[in-house]
Amino acid sequence: MTKNHTQIQGQWHPHLWPPFTQIKTASPPQRVVKGNGALLFLEDATPLIDAISSWWVTLHGHANAKIAEAISSQANQLEQVIFADFTHPQAERLAKRLSDHTGLERLFFSDNGSTAVEVAIKIAYQWWQNRMEPRKQLIAFEGAYHGDTFGAMAVGARNLFNETFEEMLFPVARAPWPSTWWGDKDIEAREKMALSTLERLLQTPTAAVILEPLLQGAGGMSIVRAEFLQKVEALIRQAGALLIADEVLTGFGRSGSLFAFQRAGIKPDLIALSKGLTGGFLPMGVTMAREEMFLGFIGEDPKLTLWHGHSFTANPLGCAAANASLDLLEEHPEQYQDFESRHLTHLKILAKHKLVQKPRLLGTIAAFELAAKGPKSYLNIEGKRLKSIAMREGVFLRPLGNVIYLLPPLCLSDSQLEKCYTALTKGLEEISI
Ligand SMILES: *Cc1c(COP(=O)(O)O)cnc(C)c1O
Numbered sequence: 001m002t003k004n005h006t007q008i009q010g011q012w013h014p015h016l017w018p019p020f021t022q023i024k025t026a027s028p029p030q031r032v033v034k035g036n037g038a039l040l041f042l043e044d045a046t047p048l049i050d051a052i053s054s055w056w057v058t059l060h061g062h063a064n065a066k067i068a069e070a071i072s073s074q075a076n077q078l079e080q081v082i083f084a085d086f087t088h089p090q091a092e093r094l095a096k097r098l099s100d101h102t103g104l105e106r107l108f109f110s111d112n113g114s115t116a117v118e119v120a121i122k123i124a125y126q127w128w129q130n131r132m133e134p135r136k137q138l139i140a141f142e143g144a145y146h147g148d149t150f151g152a153m154a155v156g157a158r159n160l161f162n163e164t165f166e167e168m169l170f171p172v173a174r175a176p177w178p179s180t181w182w183g184d185k186d187i188e189a190r191e192k193m194a195l196s197t198l199e200r201l202l203q204t205p206t207a208a209v210i211l212e213p214l215l216q217g218a219g220g221m222s223i224v225r226a227e228f229l230q231k232v233e234a235l236i237r238q239a240g241a242l243l244i245a246d247e248v249l250t251g252f253g254r255s256g257s258l259f260a261f262q263r264a265g266i267k268p269d270l271i272a273l274s275k276g277l278t279g280g281f282l283p284m285g286v287t288m289a290r291e292e293m294f295l296g297f298i299g300e301d302p303k304l305t306l307w308h309g310h311s312f313t314a315n316p317l318g319c320a321a322a323n324a325s326l327d328l329l330e331e332h333p334e335q336y337q338d339f340e341s342r343h344l345t346h347l348k349i350l351a352k353h354k355l356v357q358k359p360r361l362l363g364t365i366a367a368f369e370l371a372a373k374g375p376k377s378y379l380n381i382e383g384k385r386l387k388s389i390a391m392r393e394g395v396f397l398r399p400l401g402n403v404i405y406l407l408p409p410l411c412l413s414d415s416q417l418e419k420c421y422t423a424l425t426k427g428l429e430e431i432s433i
Pocket of ligand 1: 148248
């Protein structure tokens with residue numbers, strides 16, 4: 001007998017509406033009461049390794065004492081102030097430091113990854129208008145994910161998550177994303193095809209090209225080579241378009257270098273950052289821009305202004321958390337620089353399993369595809385099975401369909417990393433039977 005709607009709803013909180021969840025088919029959430037380092041603790045004290053950094057945000061670990069302390073002392077000093085008419089020391093310090101790290105001089109604050117992308121798009125589009133050389137076209141890559149607000153949805157790949165709104169999304173030209181993996185034999189041919197499509201699209205006057213440097217996250221942890229991105233950049237420069245790097249996921253060490261554009265050897269005009277920005281403690285986004293972009297918005301005519309802002313722009317608590325998180329990254333760069341080699345030993349062994357396809361690795365992120373029955377989409381069943389087996393083993397995963405990945409916090413110990421791979425191995429073995 002199928003359960004009726006009330007029975008199903010009864011297992012869920014009567015007043016919460018969860019994100020990305022069809023409660024008719026999903027299992028109800030478990031209650032988390034504490035976090036510490038790489039661990040989450042359930043109500044009954046069961047520890048779980050947070051192998052995906054709570055949707056990719058938790059950078060140094062849960063309840064990191066230094067970040068917690070920075071937020072607490074800032075809260076006692078100044079919790080919030082309107083960021084027009086006023087500025088404050090934490091925001092100024094953060095802007096200077098991120099500018100030094102990225103080489104992009106200007107920082108614009110917003111609230112999350114989607115808004116950081118929205119702002120980048122608005123700056124790029126308006127910059128051309130302000131120059132009296134309006135360019136309308138935006139180019140993005142197939143499989144991209146840039147967030148859930150309308151502009152961010154528009155540049156993202158069209159799929160189940162946004163098809164309802166298709167008619168409301170502005171048009172975006174799209175080039176293929178030639179992702180690669182261990183043992184990939186015809187990557188050069190795929191890159192060539194992608195580049196020729198991009199070159200053709202760039203013949204139409206283009207305001208900007210937006211991409212996730214080196215790794216598309218939500219699109220399936222798919223990695224491209226640095227060589228490819230360097231050629232993409234050359235084409236963009238040739239066409240005089242702007243390059244927007246969405247580093248909402250890849251920023252702050254995730255890719256093995258502080259920012260993925262650095263590892264890729266490219267130089268964007270605009271960069272969107274969020275997720276790890278505050279160490280994962282508070283929601284905040286920033287858009288970094290080259291000085292030349294900023295100068296394009298200055299003049300007597302009010303129309304030149306970037307008319308954008310949020311109530312919580314440059315929230316001092318978020319800035320304090322971000323500064324404390326940057327302190328940690330600057331003190332221990334080896335934590336993100338060495339993560340790839342820690343994964344490597346384990347992934348090499350796991351990759352031999354017959355259900356493991358397209359293994360790949362970038363910095364702190366290891367991924368593969370589960371060769372399994374059913375659709376490869378987000379709704380893949382075998383991925384869900386692997387998730388529940390791992391959970392039983394004390395490891396929290398959240399596969400993207402048949403794409404299984406680890407994206408743990410930097411504080412993950414060697415034995416915790418081993419536990420993650422053991423859980424994956426057990427999962428693969430049970431699924432193969
Ligand atoms: C998560 C993500 C976003 C959206 O960030 P939110 O904070 O969830 O709005 C944008 N771009 C990329 C690459 C992301 O991974």
